[in-house]
């Protein structure tokens with residue numbers, strides 16, 4: 001296994017479970033790839049960026065359970081939004097059957113006008129009634145589809161863009177409509193719990209401790225600081241991985257689970273050359289995410305997290321509250337509003353917030369101080385207590401190639417797990433999983449690579465978990481669509 005991100009880890013754990021002795025080679029000193037955490041020089045442990053999962057991410061949930069990390073993810077049922085004046089609106093599920101379960105809180109959502117809501121409801125109904133697959137969306141952008149669905153400019157800006165830029169890390173005019181529609185179908189329409197936001201209560205790297213044990217239990221090993229510089233192929237079969245220090249690790253089979261641009265550099269030249277099957281990997285672009293970590297001298301926020309409308313900052317995470325230990329009666333800290341300011345701090349004196357800006361193209365060239373100033377202005381609008389608070393420390397982490405860009409038609413460039421070399425397989429969020437660049441997509445790719453490898457060796461086994469079941473009217477409409485197709 002080359003690469004210890006979620007794709008490599010999930011594949012390694014699946015193969016170990018199937019009885020294989022896995023050697024995982026990771027170039028960094030820690031596991032988790034883009035979804036990891038590390039210690040700053042002053043001793044603070046930070047995630048490279050806040051990562052969230054959703055209720056509809058069934059394979060990621062399965063992976064966390066396999067490695068004993070399931071109880072380290074807390075799920076929140078209530079999504080809080082703040083507009084330019086700091087006024088709050090909430091989205092949460094009601095007892096109504098899907099797709100109506102969100103309707104009551106949506107109707108009360110104060111940041112949208114009646115005309116906005118009417119348009120959004122029509123578009124949602126079009127998605128739901130088509131079983132998540134409206135016709136005529138192939139190759140068009142999400143923005144084109146929204147205009148076709150006659151969405152008002154404010155509905156686009158204050159609803160669709162708010163959800164999708166964070167979920168897909170791309171602007172609406174550069175997002176394939178199919179991806180945008182799937183986010184709403186899977187998270188907000190098809191099942192009541194698809195939208196629930198899951199947030200790790202520990203630093204990201206701690207989620208992967210169980211992976212080493214799973215691999216070691218089968219006699220395998222995880223080698224950190226082991227950078228692979230090439231792949232040795234002989235007689236059309238994978239033979240060995242060659243490390244930077246010149247040593248070799250030979251194996252019966254190899255899963256290459258590194259980002260797509262690095263995979264191109266490691267694959268034999270004839271597989272990625274002009275006209276070869278994997279040449280199109282060069283066409284996959286990437287988009288940036290900026291994370292801003294702020295430590296205040298006092299509590300400034302009560303909610304666990306907040307989504308911002310009409311601001312550059314898209315999400316604020318109250319890290320002090322999110323990582324607070326569970327209460328002694330076994331209950332989680334209340335995952336809603338109403339927490340007192342003092343309860344929302346990690347200690348008597350201060351509070352640690354993490355802000356996220358996806359598709360942050362315009363922030364890439366800006367200085368650390370400019371970005372901090374901009375975020376502080378946003379905070380002053382939505383968290384009045386931040387105006388008086390003293391900023392003790394700040395860190396800005398720009399991930400310039402955070403995720404692959406889900407631009408219209410990108411799927412035709414995403415390869416499956418199998419390659420022209422029968423014992424060499426590909427994994428990574430960029431492979432053809434049907435999902436955008438997410439932790440769920442990475443785990444799916446890892447499971448799919450493990451399934452392909454085992455099938456190739458005559459030991460077929462399934463790891464991929466199904467989506468959440470469709471519920472309510474959405475189930476009826478999805479069943480009708482399947483019947484019409486068959």
Ligand SMILES: Cc1cc2nc3c(=O)[nH]c(=O)nc-3n(C[C@H](O)[C@H](O)[C@H](O)COP(=O)(O)OP(=O)(O)OC[C@H]3O[C@@H](n4cnc5c(N)ncnc54)[C@H](O)[C@@H]3O)c2cc1C
Pocket residue numbers: 002003004005006007008025026027028031032033034035048049050051052053226227228229257258259262289290291399401402403427428429430437438439440441442
């Ligand atoms: C800032 C940011 C925020 C994000 N937020 C979210 C979120 O909230 N929710 C969500 O679902 N997803 C989020 N994502 C996306 C998610 O992190 C990725 O989709 C996922 O982690 C990708 O996993 P991967 O295993 O495919 O790739 P990676 O995590 O990139 O793993 C590849 C691994 O290969 C290693 N490697 C590379 N070259 C070599 C080599 N030559 N030899 C050995 N090892 C090598 C790398 O060090 C790395 O560990 C975010 C991503 C970023 C960057």
